[in-house]
Amino acid sequence: MGILQLFKDLLKNDIKNRYTGSILGLAWSIIHPLSSLLIYYFVFSVILKMKIGNEYADVSFTFWLMAGILPWFLFSEALSRSTNIVLDNSSIIKKMVFPAQILPFVMFSSALINHLITVILFIIGLYTFNPSAVNMNLLLFPVYLVPLFLLTTGLSMITASLNVFLRDIGQFIGILINVWFYMTPIIYPISAVPEEFREVLVWNPMYSIIEGYRMLFFKAELVDINSLLYTSLISVILFALGYALFSKLKKSFADVL
Template sequence: MNTSISELWQARHFIKNSIRNEFVTRVVRSRLGLLWIVLFPLAQVVIYAFVLSMVMAAKLPGIDSTYAYPIYLTAGILAWTLFAEIVTRCLNVFIENGNLLKKMVFPRMALPAIVCGSALLNNIVLLASVLAIFALLGHIPNIQLLWLPVLTLLLMGLALGLGLTLGLLNVFFRDVGQVVTIVLQFSFWLTPVVYNVDMIPEQYRQWLHMNPMTGIVQAYQSVLVYGREPDFSLLVYPAIFAGVALLIGAFIYHRAIDEVVDVL
């Protein structure tokens, strides 16, 4: 683990420039530029809000707003978008950069680090847009918003641990990529993004909390929607899960990265 951190520090300029170049390229080559970063997640919000707002309107206590459900939904989408982007891109990061891995000598851990940095930058742009929309809707998050960087760090640790592990396995077993894509779709609906946990019968809620993203999404909603600090008891399991996932990913990386290059 210490070796990986040292390698990443030595490659920090390469990582920073790669993130910047990717972001600039994405903006410059598109006429809509930054809008594409926010259009897809906000389109999801509009669709789900249109379809489900009538069902959910009376089931979101504690939010005194006509736009209660869209606000609730947007907070969950903000968290899920970052998680899904990191996991999905890490899944193929070694395969897509196979030629680079063979031709250049650089810390291979820089690749998932670049993915995380790029996804974080996109998420910051989305967050700025979300806060602007909240302001237009008359919903102003309070000082509890300062918890968001901590929650984002936890979310990214979870996503990186899972993404690195699955990305390495995907090099050797290409079916992993197909399976994970399907699992992510199910996981979205097993995470309280479009519904409130209180809607689920109490005997089934423990199963919902086996998904580590459940506690994180609820924490995002507490901060952004209800203006209160996260329930830290709900974050213990995601934190442990993220730590274990990172350790497993680091272990597989150090044991298999040379074979990854050979396979590619």
């Protein structure tokens, strides 16, 4: 069996297994981010009266919030599910000789399908309320998707390989994702952060991706090129480290599983 065919089969099985027996099926890929959006909107907009700031003064808080949640959900879903991917596929790994590195790629691709569906619905909603916001600049979408892919799969290969030997990694990653979420200007604008802490948040590689999504949707512009280059560099480094670590440790997977 070729690698591409194996990848397709694993992806098909993952999608099928996730929604088997579910009445709503693929609709859950929309319900999850939408429910989170409603909760954050109610807490931060209705109760706390959070303001976006002058930079996005003409943008609805709901759309601004959703634009930030979209890439984060792709990142967090793929990373959290990939952490246990080797353990979940232990029977295949012990029986077959194949490049197990494709497993985190399968998880990212599965999450990406949900992401693209949600993005399309978001664009439709955005066009309904503000037709001028939808333009050809949206074709630059891959500029942010590529570093997001490298960052996510790189970290996924690191956590998935280490989790085989240190099962606490699977528990720790949930805490890490929660902390990372609140350390990223997703539900609050960076203008709300004291100036002495802003520089720290800017070094967060997810910041330029999330800000990039917002600028693409609401300003038809690219994020600061230096910020994008920094995130791309970090993403490439983590991807290379993750691939190297996974390739080295996978030789011992069958002995531990």
